[in-house]
Amino acid sequence: MSMRASLSRLIFALPAGLGAYAHAEDIKLLDTVEIKARVENLVGIADSANQGVITKTQLDARTEYRPAELLETAPGLIVTQHSGEGKAGQYYLRGFNLDHGTDLRTTVDGMLINQRSHAHGQGWTDLNFFIPELAANLRYKKGPYYADEGDFSSAGAVAVDYVDQLPQRFGEIGIGQNGYYRALLAGSPRVHDGNFLYALEFNHNDGPYTQGDNYRKYNGVLRYSAGDTHDRYNITAMAYQATWRATDQIPLRAVASGALGRYDAIDPTDGGDAARYSLSAAWQRTRDNSMTRANAYVVHNSMHLYSNFTYFTDNINGDQFAQPDSRVVYAANLQHTLYAQFAGKETEYNIGAQLQHDGIDNALYNTIARNVRSTVRTDRILESSMALYASSSVRWLDKFRSIVGLRSDVYRFGVQSDDPKNSGVRYAGIVSPKFAAIFGPWSATEFYFNAGNGYHSNDARGVTRSIDPATKITPLVRSWGYEAGGRTALLPGLQSTLSFYSIDFDSELIFAGDAGTTEAGRASRRLGFEFANAYAPTRWLTLDADIAYAHARFRDYAAVGNYIPGAVEGVATLAMSIDRLGDIFGGLQWRYFGTRPLIEDNSVRSNATSVFNLHAGYRFNTSWSAAAEIYNLFNGAANAIDYYYASQLKTESVPQSDLHFHPMEPRTIRVTLNATF
Numbered sequence: 001m002s003m004r005a006s007l008s009r010l011i012f013a014l015p016a017g018l019g020a021y022a023h024a025e026d027i028k029l030l031d032t033v034e035i036k037a038r039v040e041n042l043v044g045i046a047d048s049a050n051q052g053v054i055t056k057t058q059l060d061a062r063t064e065y066r067p068a069e070l071l072e073t074a075p076g077l078i079v080t081q082h083s084g085e086g087k088a089g090q091y092y093l094r095g096f097n098l099d100h101g102t103d104l105r106t107t108v109d110g111m112l113i114n115q116r117s118h119a120h121g122q123g124w125t126d127l128n129f130f131i132p133e134l135a136a137n138l139r140y141k142k143g144p145y146y147a148d149e150g151d152f153s154s155a156g157a158v159a160v161d162y163v164d165q166l167p168q169r170f171g172e173i174g175i176g177q178n179g180y181y182r183a184l185l186a187g188s189p190r191v192h193d194g195n196f197l198y199a200l201e202f203n204h205n206d207g208p209y210t211q212g213d214n215y216r217k218y219n220g221v222l223r224y225s226a227g228d229t230h231d232r233y234n235i236t237a238m239a240y241q242a243t244w245r246a247t248d249q250i251p252l253r254a255v256a257s258g259a260l261g262r263y264d265a266i267d268p269t270d271g272g273d274a275a276r277y278s279l280s281a282a283w284q285r286t287r288d289n290s291m292t293r294a295n296a297y298v299v300h301n302s303m304h305l306y307s308n309f310t311y312f313t314d315n316i317n318g319d320q321f322a323q324p325d326s327r328v329v330y331a332a333n334l335q336h337t338l339y340a341q342f343a344g345k346e347t348e349y350n351i352g353a354q355l356q357h358d359g360i361d362n363a364l365y366n367t368i369a370r371n372v373r374s375t376v377r378t379d380r381i382l383e384s385s386m387a388l389y390a391s392s393s394v395r396w397l398d399k400f401r402s403i404v405g406l407r408s409d410v411y412r413f414g415v416q417s418d419d420p421k422n423s424g425v426r427y428a429g430i431v432s433p434k435f436a437a438i439f440g441p442w443s444a445t446e447f448y449f450n451a452g453n454g455y456h457s458n459d460a461r462g463v464t465r466s467i468d469p470a471t472k473i474t475p476l477v478r479s480w481g482y483e484a485g486g487r488t489a490l491l492p493g494l495q496s497t498l499s500f501y502s503i504d505f506d507s508e509l510i511f512a513g514d515a516g517t518t519e520a521g522r523a524s525r526r527l528g529f530e531f532a533n534a535y536a537p538t539r540w541l542t543l544d545a546d547i548a549y550a551h552a553r554f555r556d557y558a559a560v561g562n563y564i565p566g567a568v569e570g571v572a573t574l575a576m577s578i579d580r581l582g583d584i585f586g587g588l589q590w591r592y593f594g595t596r597p598l599i600e601d602n603s604v605r606s607n608a609t610s611v612f613n614l615h616a617g618y619r620f621n622t623s624w625s626a627a628a629e630i631y632n633l634f635n636g637a638a639n640a641i642d643y644y645y646a647s648q649l650k651t652e653s654v655p656q657s658d659l660h661f662h663p664m665e666p667r668t669i670r671v672t673l674n675a676t677f
Contacts, residue, residue, distance in 0.1 A: 004208065007549055027285025039536040040151065041444075041489045047393075047403055047436050048448045049499035050142040050156075050530065054569075056163075058534075058542055059135050061577030061587035063613040063629050065665065068127040071158055074140035074550035075532035078593050082206050082641040082662040084508045085215035086244035086272060087305070088126040090641055094142060094503065095526035096155045097548025097566030097596070101125025103456055103479075105153035105181030108160050109236060110295040111280055112331065112356070114152045117381050117460040118324035119362035120305055123152050129219055129240035129276050133163040133172075143481045143501060144454025147389040147405030147434050148335065148352055154454040154479040157285065161285070164188070164225040164234060165195045168676040174628075176670030177179045179206030179214075203545050208665050209247040213271075217242040230286040238278045247618035248307060249660040257364055259649070262637070266649070267308040267320055269369040274303040287341045296332040301325070306370050312355035313648040313655050317368050321376075325362040331355060346395040350405075354387040360460075377422065381460045382414040391434065399442065405434035405452075413460040413475060424464035427474035429456050445488040448499075454479045478506045494535040502527050504555070523555040524564055544575040554600070561601030565644070570594030570608075586616035586627070598644035598659065609664060625674045635667035 040053045047665035054073040058538040064070050068089040069079045091098035093400035098104045106113045108130060118124035141149070142156035160467035169187030173178070180232035201219040206212030213421030218241045247265040254260040280297035308320040328399045360381035366373045391405030410429040417423045432453040440446035455476045462473045485499030508521025528550035535543040552567035571594060577587035593609045612634055640662040646655040 016627035027298075032326060037532045039493070039495055039542060041495055043444055043446050043487055043489045044442050044496070046446075046448075046487060047438065048141065048145060048450045048483065049487050049497045050140075050450075050483065050501075052140055052497070052532065053455070054138040054140075056135065056137055057579055058544070058577055059138060060134065061542070061579060061585070061615060062575070063589060063615040063631065064132060065588065065613075065631050065668070066128070067130040069124075070106070070130070070132050070135065070160075071127075071139065072573070072591065073138055073157070073544075073575075074158055074574070075546035076142075077104075077140075077156070077158075077570055078568060078591075080593070080640045083248050083270075083307070084209060084244065085205055085213045085246075085247045086128060086242050086274060087246065088120075088124050088128075090565075092568040092571070093155045094501070094565050095528055095532075095564075095569070097564075097568065098155060099123070102154065103152055103155040105149055105151065105157040107158075109162055109280060110159075110282055110333065111278060111297045112329075113298060115301060115325075115327065115329075116151070116358055116383055116457060117362070118362055118386075119303070119323035119364065120131075120307075122459050123456070124325075125240065126274060126276070126301075126303075128217065128242060129238065130160070131162075131184070131186075131201055131221065133184065134163045134197075134199055134221065136163045143452070143503065144479050145434055145436060145450040145452040145483065147391040147407045147432075148350070149454075150387050150389075150407065150409055151385070151455065151457050152352060152479070153457060162197070162221065162223065162236070164197065168199065170674055170676045172672055172674045174670055174672040178208050178667050179204060179212055180384070180668075180670055182672075187215050191224065192226075194224055195219065195330045197223040197225065197541065200366065207247070208663075208668070209265065210261060211268050212247060213244050213246065215244040217241065218403040227284075231284060232282040232305065233281070235281045236279070238276070240276040241274070243271075243273040245269075246307070247662075248309060249641065249643060249662040250662060251311075251649070251656070252659040253656065254649060259651075264553075265349050266311050267318055269320065270306050270308055272303060272305040274301075276301050291337045292335070293337075294332070294334045297329075298331075299329045300310055301327050301329070308366060309660070310647045310655070311646075312650050312652075313646070315366070315368075316650075317373075317644075320367045320369070322365040322370070322372065323368045323604070324346070324365075325360070327358055327360040327362075329359075330357045330388070342392075342394055348391075348393040348671075349390070351384075351390045354392075355385070357384045358382070366617055375418070377461075378418045379422070379461055380416040382412075383460050384412045386410050399440055401438050403434070403438075405433040407434065409476070410454070411457060411475060413463045415464040417458050417461070417465075419467070421467045422461065422465040424466070426463050426475060428463075430476045430478065443488075444490045445486065447486045448484065450480060450483040454481070474507065480504055486499065494533065495536050496531070496533045498529070498531050500529045508554075511650075521554075522558065525555050526550050526552045526567075532598070540579055540581040542575075542577045542579075544573065544577075547572045547573065556601070561599070563597035563600050563602040565598055565600065566596055568594060568596055583619040584617070585619070585625075586614070588615075596642070598642060604644045604659065606659075607639065607642070608669070609636070609638035611636060611638065611664065623676050627672045627674070629670045632664060632666060632669045636664070637666075638664045640664040 088100040101119045115124040166188045172184040174182040182203045188197040198222040203217040223236040278299040282295040338349045363378040364376040387409045389407040393403045395401040434452035437449045481503035483501040530548040531544045548571045554562040572592040575589040598604045614630040619625040648655040
């Protein structure tokens, strides 16, 4: 088969409606590519055992209480919440407590969602603007092995694109318990030579809390796209606004004594508001032996967050603090792929550039009932980065190919603080080599070895400060990892992957937004494995079964212990999805979130949580359908998240160290009516 024919076959094999553009790792020069409608066979395409694609059919069958939970379709990834609605999720993967997104690089339509130097936490990943019905598919990869993935990607990277075109216009009305209702209208009429995609969403939810969240979301998407799978472009505008009250985590001692119920709040004025507006464009051009992709975007994010985690420790009137954050982000990405011959061997070259500039205004205030009591600090941050990367994939033998990559990142951190001692400018750079060896396939089975360096950036305020403490912190923290694994599609309809990995970090450095300071952690190491399975035995049934385990420890000795607080150990999921079984569709999922050490000596641990979610629907005719979703099907009284720290209640004279938890929502039923027209 000629190179042009092979390339064309691969492009057309990609799922329809990939959105902005296909990624380089999705396009390979191979003679045989098998893509099934429900489960994608990546043998001969993937560069590692940790890569995967979740199809739109699989995504549509999943039940998510919040939009970010769609990311849980990536094996081993847990998304939870410690503050009700509106706030960014809490993420766990490969032995990492990723906080609100650090080390999990997340993109939607090619736009980076992780927010650098955020008021509440480095890498803040707020996906509340995301509309799951518009997702074309979900692509994931894990570890620091990919030249085109930069900041925040050491644990993994997840990418979702919106579709360019919907099969039909549709409207949805959803109602449920605890003040839930949602309306969605979407379509993509043909306009001139392209498609005009629109979606409008409104959502309200109180949750099960004694004081309802009164979460209100307004959301919209407009996109014009044109072209085909070879040459195309799109222009997209998005707008999102939300307000909410919050029931944050509460101390176990107060619930055990009867002073608080599981769904009570200590500070009823916690909560916040958020907004996101973006304008983006993407372009792709394909020639006989090359492909060029580019995208650019501007995003305005704003947030006001009010939290109180220690209650009355520092002030008799309450310890609430405010973290306002407003930013404008400008970014552009360019990648060129060339298919050629090297010493008579099929070769793929990728070169790319990535630019980003953030103009950020944020602050930390002490507040009482959302009224400012005192100012801790205010900052104007200008953070810029540039990356260049290149990789070369060579098929040396019929059953062996290798990939060598190199990435170089340069940063400028500029801070103008209300305290001149915390102001300054600092530059930093890092070079990250990557390597992969792929053996096979034999009998639809392939083996991989991957190695590489990665990094995450630290908060600019910690990078430039000279007080509290008197030393600056490392701007870019290096990670390095190794992985061996395999992928097989030997049994018809079944794809299985198994991987064993090791990943080290020079430091568990994060900016502690709750305290307004940057804390330098110790060097760490994680060892683990992941076993993922996707099985489509019939045209209407898909089964997923995944299990993951991680052993996470600090690498140096300390008297307090070497366990990493919050590091997830065991994770497992089982999912069944049904589509096109007559007029019936739906799915059932089970998620296991294992125990975690909460302090360094492992003397306090969280409990494991196990939850079932059900999605069941019926198509009355070609225009009307209805579905019911039941979250926490068996009404388990588990905790969504646990922490261990000191806090003081109003009735106490001194702070008490205790487990603090946020309860998982009880059984919750929602019903949706859908009409296509």
